[in-house]
Amino acid sequence: MCSRAFTEIYSISPSMFWCLMITYIWKTILPATSLYISNRLLFCIELRILGETAGVDAVKELYWAIIAQVACSLIDSLMDWVSEHILIIYGARIKYHFEERILEANLKRDLPTSQDHGAEMEPDPDSVFNSLQKTVALAQEVVSFVLKLRVVQQVLRSGLANGGPIFVALSMLPLVLYNAMSSELGSKAYFAHAVDPHYLRKSALYRLAKDTFKQEVMGGNIADYVLHEYQKARSALKNVSDEYPSKLYSHRDAPFSQMILQVCGELPMLYFAFLAIFKPAELSLVQLAVLEQTASSLRYTFSVITWKFGTWPGDLSDMKRVYGMLDLQNQMKDGYHPYPPANCHPKGMELDIHNVCFNYPGSKTKRNALTNISLSIKPGQLVVIVGANGSGKSTIIKLLNRSYAPASGDISVDGQSIEAYQVQDLRQATANLTQDHQLFPLSIAENIGLGHPAMIRDPKKISEAANLAGAHVLIQNLENGYDTVLQPFSHCHTSFNARGHDTIFAEFLKVDKNAEVSGVLVLRIRSRGNLSSRTFMRLFSDNIRLVTVDEPSSALDPQGELELFERLRGAREGKTMIFVTHRFGHLTKYADLIVCMKEGKIAETGTHEELMAKRGEYIKLYNVQAQAFQPDPSL
């Protein structure tokens, strides 16, 4: 997986990749090089002070060490600048690259797969690069540790550091012991949850003073009860601590391990003190400084490695999430055949639903959403599906537009199984108007034009579609007309301190507010048919052979719905039309076929007259509606 990420990131910009690698290599060798140079510097200073040249040109070495030290510092700051500069540009390019890949994958993903994988569908586009950087950082520390060991070896071999091996070994001992005896949670994978019933009750009661519940608590005059119950729960909790899990985990009942570790930490200095007592001639302060410097540098790298190694699986998991999401296969297989077939009927789509059963993925209900549905719809028919809430009307539409696939049975379209066709082609031949239609955070013109993207740059067609949907006048009266952006995203940002700065914060609120389109306006646009404008726009496409309208009444008043149905019927030529609606009175008289649903099954089918004569399920629904419009005789 790491090599896949490397290859992908490399392909975004090979030149920037190599520049970044050079800075990483530099950062890897720098600590060992600095350690070596500063050790040399200290030794040369000592030789110079004591006047012991012993064949070494101390002054010349001192100059070289000074030049090398300064050069390292300069190169290091240059490398810092280069890597920061590259990361700003390259980092953004990498992020946008993965953002695009995630967007593309999400757009191609079918509904059941998206619903089954929920949160996995939105991984952080930054995480591949972040994970890779953390992997590189771990590798850097390991290599740096090995290089530092080489420097230690050299120091010990030089004979200038008497007692060095024991000193270095003693310096590393506490770290090794610490890792062996460690009881830290920090680098472990864990999750924690509270189980104590008194603690859970105390926390729940504490929340009752918050805004969400306040009105209810005050209105119900239950404040005393809440406080009393809180006190009861608190005293039942006794000494149970709610300290962070990591602290509770690392706390030891006896102090011995801590004491041993503490004493071990002092051992190197104690050892040197004993040497000073018993072999003072073999020691110097510079030796002590060099050894301490070397050992502390090794200790630091060792502890960074152990920490990074512990957190590495977690770092990689973010990268895994991105690739897991990108590699996810759609549950619904795409077909091979183009749609429409050459011999299709000019009047519209022919549909044959045969013995279809279906339930939603993850549904916990015993009853299927649809059970044994069989239905034939002839080309160009106007079909109305009626039935109580939850009887399965919308689900039929969702199977027809291939949002889901039946669990069993088959749907055939123009004589061929629906699954044999390419989904994209089928969708191009279908116009859906549903209760779930959303306004996109784009301009009104785009919101409408996206019904038929080929005409999205045609303002005449867009206003014609809005006119047909009855939304044109409202849109035209807006300050920015069709260019009004609906529900724009705000990209404002304040620093933490700006919150204490009245002028800046007021300005921030103003800018942030400007980005909002009022919710009232959005509602008006919805109710005045901006959503159906998109469907009318879609109807301008010559490809449409099936129109499904699923209860747009939640956004429309009865008059608006009646007008909408009238206009949709006006565009009926060459299209099969299926309407799902509760207010079906004004539609059923035009219906070639009425399908009456009950509890996921088809209760009866026929024309209005046939179903009225049957005196079954349909007439019950019809009478309930009719009664709502008749005067109450008791009044």
Ligand SMILES: Nc1ncnc2c1ncn2[C@@H]1O[C@H](COP(=O)(O)OP(=O)(O)OP(=O)(O)O)[C@@H](O)[C@H]1O
């Ligand atoms: N996304 C979903 N996940 C799980 N169950 C669902 C989902 N959508 C609908 N259902 C269930 O499937 C059954 C049929 O729902 P459907 O929406 O098709 O009924 P409907 O007749 O269109 O109802 P309404 O008139 O209220 O829209 C219901 O029991 C409903 O609760």
